[in-house]
Amino acid sequence: MPHEPPADLAALSLADLAEAVAARRLPPVDAWAPAREGESHMRIAADGSWFHEGGRINRPAMVRAFSGLLTRDAAGRHWLMTPHERLSIEVEDAAFIATDMEVRHDEAGAPVIAFRLNTDDVVLAGPDHPLRVRGTAEVPAYYLAVRHGTEARLNRSTYGQLIDHALEVSDPEALAVESRGARFRLLPA
Template identity: 50%
Template sequence: MPYEAPDLAKLTLSDIADLVAARKLPPVESWEPANTGDSEMRIASDGTWFHQGGEITRPAMIRAFSSLLRRDANGQYWLVTPQQKLSIIVDDVPFIAVELQSEGEGAERSLAFRLNSDDLIFADANHAIEMRGGMLYVHVRGGMYAKLARPVYYELADLALSENPDSPSIWSRGAQFKLDSSA
């Protein structure tokens, strides 16, 4: 049976939490292969993946490659396996948050995001939402972020402004995130 992306609108936050817990990523942080090179891949600022200039259109390939991504202390991105580490160009950030699910209000709210890689994350103390250059980003893992797609950005901004129009901020899983440029 082919893989189907999760539809957040059809899932409860409990369902999403189960899917997040079930997704086991490879331990790329612990792999230090001696064989290094260039993947000849690039992730554009809109989240489109390319190999040797041609777009990668198979979602399963993007999902697989995204699970092998690592960012080093110098900000360089790598595709890592136990046997090799290949550099990859990332124009902005490697992920785009393409869908949002919100449950609750105020400090009791939980926010879940689906990424263009179909990974699911909750905004919380370990996955902070932050404003950079007029755009909103959410931390994914290992110093890597997802930029909020425009519709997700507007949806989140509407939620924040409805609760606190004078100083836009939003809560998720006990953490508060300021959504203005002075944050």
């Protein structure tokens, strides 16, 4: 069955966003203990493009399928996991790119920040998916924890949306946002 991209984030309610998150059935890569290890000959470029043996992977469904098998270990190495083997994959910056964001409020009025990734996954920032900032005040880089140690880097327009939201809800000197009960400072340390 082909993947149908979800509607624009702006058109989705909080319930729709939660449903989009739940609908992404992922393999249990954290439960697998493959006996073999190898090289995938794959690379994820800093702009989120996927390559295999130097050629770009142009089929979004292939990228989406492979992305569900990604993990990152404690040493920062990325792997494509199967039940039988673990294949290294070169990742130039982050495994995913966050391409859009929306803020909704739960039943209690608390903010929930939803991000759409370049794989059409939807990730809700919060304790299990924290935001962090690297870089400098002049050139910040914002990242969102996705799954199994992997991260998404917020593209320029998405971090612009995040900063605009932060300026609406916090003091510019202590720039921060909240989502699902967690508070995230947006100024580089």
